[in-house]
Amino acid sequence: MTLTSTSRSTLVALVGAAACLVVADATRAQTLAPSGAFLQVGTTGDTHEGSAGLTWDWNREWELGPGRLTGFWESSVSRWSYPAPDGRQTAWLAKFGLTPVFRYRPDSGTSAWFVEGGVGVNLTTTVYQTDRKRFSTSFNFGSHVGVGLDFGASRQHEVVLRLEHFSNAGIKHPNPGENFVQLRYAYHFH
Numbered sequence: 001m002t003l004t005s006t007s008r009s010t011l012v013a014l015v016g017a018a019a020c021l022v023v024a025d026a027t028r029a030q031t032l033a034p035s036g037a038f039l040q041v042g043t044t045g046d047t048h049e050g051s052a053g054l055t056w057d058w059n060r061e062w063e064l065g066p067g068r069l070t071g072f073w074e075s076s077v078s079r080w081s082y083p084a085p086d087g088r089q090t091a092w093l094a095k096f097g098l099t100p101v102f103r104y105r106p107d108s109g110t111s112a113w114f115v116e117g118g119v120g121v122n123l124t125t126t127v128y129q130t131d132r133k134r135f136s137t138s139f140n141f142g143s144h145v146g147v148g149l150d151f152g153a154s155r156q157h158e159v160v161l162r163l164e165h166f167s168n169a170g171i172k173h174p175n176p177g178e179n180f181v182q183l184r185y186a187y188h189f190h
Contacts, residue, residue: 032056035072035189042164042182046130049180051078053097061109068109074099074118083131091130097122097142112150119143122166128178136172144182160184 034054042049053076062069076097084091099120105111122142128135148160162184167177 033189036186037189038076038184038186040076040078040162040182040184042162042180044178044180046132047080047082047178047180049078049080049182051076051095051182053077055101055186064104066108067104067106067111069102069104070109071100071102074101074120080124080128082128085129085131085134087131093128094125095122096124099142099144112155113147114150115145115147116160117143117145133176133178134174135168135176135178136174137168139171140166140168142166146182146184148184154190156188156190158184158186158188160186 035057036055038051038053038055040049040051040053042051053074055075056073058071058073060070074097076095076099078095078097079092080095081090081092097120099118101116101118103114103116105114120142122140124138124140127138142164144162144164146160146162148158150156150158160183162180162182164180164182165177166180168175
């Protein structure tokens with residue numbers, strides 16, 4: 001998929017609108033205090049990721065069938081390590097991300113189990129290039145799906161198994177994308 005300049009402008013406008021929603025949501029809540037924090041590890045097989053981040057609950061719920069839909073903003077900082085293009089050493093990059101995430105819980109929202117999904121924006125410190133693939137941009141999108149479980153006396157702990165895809169959505173070629181399997185531990189401050 002190749003984007004025209006009009007499509008790129010539209011994409012930039014949508015990303016800008018999403019950023020405005022973050023600010024508006026934070027202003028509405030009158031606080032920037034996060035609702036949780038997480039640590040995450042992931043792998044593609046060759047590329048390994050370590051991440052840390054913060055979350056901000058939306059404080060909104062929607063009934064959806066036999067369960068409830070909620071959401072949160074996620075901000076993350078990651079380090080990817082991978083085989084360098086020359087194959088003789090390990091390269092690395094840092095990644096910064098912002099993602100709105102929707103989460104669904106069955107049993108009228110009371111289940112400890114949940115599924116989630118989100119699509120966000122990511123910026124890397126350098127263009128990702130391994131001995132087997134090369135991205136063309138430092139700006140990429142990340143989309144994920146996951147299944148998780150809350151636990152603890154007040155369900156303040158959670159573990160989530162996630163599948164996440166990173167690519168630039170055809171903004172520029174080559175655009176091979178990269179798929180991670182991730183395991184996350186999160187703690188809620190409530």
